[in-house]
Amino acid sequence: xxxxxxxxxxxxxxxxxxxxxxxxxxxxxxxxxxxxxxxxxxxxxxxxxxxxxxxxxxxxxxxxxxxxxxxxxxxxxxxxxxxxxxxxxxxxxxxxxxxxxxxxxxxxxxxxxxxxxxxxxxxxxxxxxxxxxxxxxxxxxxxxxxxxxxxxxxxxxxxxxxxxxxxxxxxxxxxxxxxxxxxxxxxxxxxxxxxxxxxxxxxxxxxxxx
Numbered sequence: 001x002x003x004x005x006x007x008x009x010x011x012x013x014x015x016x017x018x019x020x021x022x023x024x025x026x027x028x029x030x031x032x033x034x035x036x037x038x039x040x041x042x043x044x045x046x047x048x049x050x051x052x053x054x055x056x057x058x059x060x061x062x063x064x065x066x067x068x069x070x071x072x073x074x075x076x077x078x079x080x081x082x083x084x085x086x087x088x089x090x091x092x093x094x095x096x097x098x099x100x101x102x103x104x105x106x107x108x109x110x111x112x113x114x115x116x117x118x119x120x121x122x123x124x125x126x127x128x129x130x131x132x133x134x135x136x137x138x139x140x141x142x143x144x145x146x147x148x149x150x151x152x153x154x155x156x157x158x159x160x161x162x163x164x165x166x167x168x169x170x171x172x173x174x175x176x177x178x179x180x181x182x183x184x185x186x187x188x189x190x191x192x193x194x195x196x197x198x199x200x201x202x203x204x205x206x207x208x209x210x
Contacts, residue, residue: 006123014116014123021112028105035098042086049086049097100153104146111142130204133197140189147186151178 006014038047064073114135121132154177 010123014119017116017119021116038086039094047086048083050081050083107142107146114139128200130200133193137193140186144186147179147182
């Protein structure tokens with residue numbers, strides 16, 4: 001029997017996912033050390049921390065030209081990047097930012113780990129096994145957890161930053177937001193994992209009945 005030899009696409013995918021996984025490990029370590037360290041050594045107003053938050057723009061009504069004439073345009077929601085001097089960041093907010101980054105990075109690392117193992121099994125010529133089905137299910141669950149956590153953490157960060165924009169024309173929107181397309185994608189992965197697992201079981205049973 002000839003040994004299975006992966007093609008160029010399989011080798012490239014395996015290398016790409018492995019590079020992303022190892023690279024994210026480096027980013028995770030650097031970022032989680034940098035957040036509290038920057039707060040300890042920061043001085044003055046030159047060092048700032050950029051936080052991406054949902055915002056509501058007040059008095060944003062304007063007029064837009066259309067083919068049928070002028071139309072009223074109101075900008076209600078936007079994404080704002082708040083540059084807060086690190087030296088003035090309260091430690092409670094540093095804790096919120098650090099926790100948000102830590103949990104999101106760990107969930108992403110776990111998801112990449114399972115994806116890496118799936119791709120490696122495909123490269124080895126055994127994609128249809130029970131372990132890959134379990135990894136695909138875990139990938140879907142991790143994606144769902146990441147989406148839900150990101151929405152909750154975004155809400156918590158917005159509450160913590162609410163006072164920074166008080167009294168201006170832009171306020172931080174303090175309401176939870178869940179990315180429903182990503183939730184749908186995560187649920188599809190879980191369903192496909194169950195189909196994949198059942199297919200692997202049937203293939204194993206068929207191999208035994210000879």
